[in-house]
Amino acid sequence: MNTEETILALNKRFPALEATSARPLRIFTAFAAPEEFEKTLQYAFSKLDYHKGKHIVGTDEGENIGLSYILSNDENVLLVLRERVPKSAPHVRSMGELFPSLMLHEREMVDLFGVQVSGLPEGPNYPLPDGWPEGEYPLRKEWNPAYFNKQTMTYEPPKEEDAK
Amino acid sequence: MSDRNQNERNNKVVVPIGPQHPSLKEPGSFKITLDGEKVERAVVEIGYNHRGIEKACESRNYIQALYIIERVCGICSHAHTLCFCQAFEELAGLEVPRRAHYIRGIVGELERLHSHLLWLGVAAHEIGFDTLFMYTWRDRELVLDLLARIGGNRVNYGVNTYGGVRRDLEPELMQDILHVCDLLEEKLKYYADLALTETTLIARLKGIGVLTPDDVRKYSAVGPVARAAGIEGDVRVAEPYGVFKEIAVNVITDDHCDVYGRTLVRVKEMLEAIRLIRIMVAQIPEGPISVRAPRKLPVGEVLSRVEAPRGEDIHYIRSTGTDMPDRVRVRAPTEANWHGMSHMLEGFQLADVPIIIAAIDPCYSCTDRAIHLIGDGINQLTDWAQIRALSIEQYKSRGIDPGSIKVREF
Numbered sequence: 001m002n003t004e005e006t007i008l009a010l011n012k013r014f015p016a017l018e019a020t021s022a023r024p025l026r027i028f029t030a031f032a033a034p035e036e037f038e039k040t041l042q043y044a045f046s047k048l049d050y051h052k053g054k055h056i057v058g059t060d061e062g063e064n065i066g067l068s069y070i071l072s073n074d075e076n077v078l079l080v081l082r083e084r085v086p087k088s089a090p091h092v093r094s095m096g097e098l099f100p101s102l103m104l105h106e107r108e109m110v111d112l113f114g115v116q117v118s119g120l121p122e123g124p125n126y127p128l129p130d131g132w133p134e135g136e137y138p139l140r141k142e143w144n145p146a147y148f149n150k151q152t153m154t155y156e157p158p159k160e161e162d163a164k
Numbered sequence: 165m166s167d168r169n170q171n172e173r174n175n176k177v178v179v180p181i182g183p184q185h186p187s188l189k190e191p192g193s194f195k196i197t198l199d200g201e202k203v204e205r206a207v208v209e210i211g212y213n214h215r216g217i218e219k220a221c222e223s224r225n226y227i228q229a230l231y232i233i234e235r236v237c238g239i240c241s242h243a244h245t246l247c248f249c250q251a252f253e254e255l256a257g258l259e260v261p262r263r264a265h266y267i268r269g270i271v272g273e274l275e276r277l278h279s280h281l282l283w284l285g286v287a288a289h290e291i292g293f294d295t296l297f298m299y300t301w302r303d304r305e306l307v308l309d310l311l312a313r314i315g316g317n318r319v320n321y322g323v324n325t326y327g328g329v330r331r332d333l334e335p336e337l338m339q340d341i342l343h344v345c346d347l348l349e350e351k352l353k354y355y356a357d358l359a360l361t362e363t364t365l366i367a368r369l370k371g372i373g374v375l376t377p378d379d380v381r382k383y384s385a386v387g388p389v390a391r392a393a394g395i396e397g398d399v400r401v402a403e404p405y406g407v408f409k410e411i412a413v414n415v416i417t418d419d420h421c422d423v424y425g426r427t428l429v430r431v432k433e434m435l436e437a438i439r440l441i442r443i444m445v446a447q448i449p450e451g452p453i454s455v456r457a458p459r460k461l462p463v464g465e466v467l468s469r470v471e472a473p474r475g476e477d478i479h480y481i482r483s484t485g486t487d488m489p490d491r492v493r494v495r496a497p498t499e500a501n502w503h504g505m506s507h508m509l510e511g512f513q514l515a516d517v518p519i520i521i522a523a524i525d526p527c528y529s530c531t532d533r534a535i536h537l538i539g540d541g542i543n544q545l546t547d548w549a550q551i552r553a554l555s556i557e558q559y560k561s562r563g564i565d566p567g568s569i570k571v572r573e574f
Contacts, residue, residue, distance in 0.1 A: 023254070024403075025403050026467060028465070051381055051382075052381065052384040053384055054384060054478060054495065054500070055478065055493070055495040055499070055500075057480050057491070057493045058493075059482065059490075059491050060491075068480075070467065070478070070480075070495075072384075076397075076399075076402040076403055078467055078469075078478075080467070099384075100382055100383060100503060101382075101383050101384035101500065101503040103503070104499070104502060104503060123207065124193075124207070124209040124211075125211070126209075126210065126211045127210070127211030127214035128211065128214065129211070129212070129214070138216060138219055139218065139219060145216065145219060145220075145223075
């Protein structure tokens with residue numbers, strides 16, 4: 001299924017996604033509603049034959065964490081499907097059964113953005129080292145590497161009164 | 165019951181390999197559960213090279229970020245900067261001059277040559293064929309010398325910049341590139357013949373680390389690993405970029421689906437790289453090598469990809485309209501090839517583990533997006549004559565006189 005056919009099919013089935021393509025072999029979509037997101041991934045996998053899970057790009061969206069799942073098919077189209085979860089309680093379900101190649105990237109979302117991924121099989125953390133302080137997620141915008149002490153593995157931002 | 169008790173009860177042994185181990189020169193941890201000598205289960209643990217390169221890019225401007233991206237990997241640094249520059253140029257709407265595309269293409273194929281020669285040597289070393297290891301690493305020096313002449317450095321050449329390249333190729337240098345291609349072609353044909361006829365090598369590599377076409381789809385494997393299973397995935401053909409919009413690439417595939425197939429694909433890809441370099445040198449147009457690039461990018465996001473030596477390299481950039489990227493994500497080819505690693509190991513012998521791991525040509529730094537600076541800034545260059553003199557001195561100290569050995573001239 002080529003770029004145009006994919007956009008037609010996606011927008012017909014999920015109009016809210018507003019799938020668009022600014023250039024050949026690329027399709028970007030809007031953030032899907034949380035209850036719809038899994039359906040869009042399953043639809044892309046089973047109906048549109050997007051069977052390759054390329055990777056997940058996590059983004060800090062202010063109050064939310066964005067997850068962009070990059071999928072591909074045999075015609076080499078890169079399809080970006082997205083969901084957004086609140087930073088205060090970021091939780092998604094693992095898509096590893098559908099796309100085994102995304103599990104490593106889900107682990108990355110856990111470590112770097114603090115997203116809880118239910119259904120992710122037990123396994124080693126990736127990519128942060130053992131002893132990394134709990135509750136510190138380095139790819140969130142508010143996390144400042146200048147306050148991280150590599151020797152003691154502690155994150156010590158200045159207190160508000162110090163900053164003043 | 166704990167895993168350990170369960171294993172003891174079933175007479176299974178868990179062998180922890182790594183993170184530091186003699187098999188590969190980068191850190192990776194593998195927990196191998198054995199039933200006798202047979203690998204029953206393999207758990208791969210990576211991430212030891214993570215240095216936060218993406219976070220580092222987000223707090224620097226695009227010019228600074230390019231220098232960091234160059235250091236994602238020591239082997240395929242050109243592929244990473246090319247991918248990043250392409251993403252920048254797409255968002256900025258820059259038209260790169262044709263001559264720059266050709267120079268990028270020549271350096272990219274030279275990089276593929278040195279990467280595959282390095283891999284062939286590592287693979288030979290893993291199976292105890294150290295003569296081949298020494299031959300290929302010696303031959304690789306010819307390519308590294310060329311790259312050093314082009315960019316002033318053996319691995320991080322600094323050729324790419326936004327809007328083109330930073331280095332032009334003089335006619336004399338291009339003649340030397342062709343001369344090295346002639347020398348290498350002769351050797352590569354010998355290695356190809358060796359791979360097709362040397363019974364020990366074939367017996368050691370055939371039928372191990374199997375990844376079928378269905379597995380490749382399931383685990384989204386890329387590059388020579390996928391092409392050795394007959395999957396024609398090559399970004400230079402699937403989504404031609406730069407010079408490959410003008411010059412067609414013959415995609416090399418194989419149907420062995422194993423480590424042997426991956427070896428054949430890489431050896432043949434080197435011969436194809438030489439063919440492409442000759443065409444590019446013959447057809448390179450005159451003209452400028454770069455256009456002026458803006459410091460800031462307009463608001464937007466872009467996904468760029470190129471065919472690195474190890475496979476499809478994908479870079480994502482999101483811009484909020486400033487001179488610094490809001491988000492950078494590097495999906496290196498090795499990261500894609502780790503997913504199928506446990507599957508490739510399971511069912512084979514413990515002795516096959518090093519070569520099966522090596523057969524994806526793993527780059528831990530790429531996977532983890534590392535940046536690691538070493539040394540104190542003092543440059544040191546050792547040429548062939550000095551290396552030879554040092555080795556003679558070392559052998560003489562052990563009572564051996566290698567003075568009569570003749571070094572083959574290149």
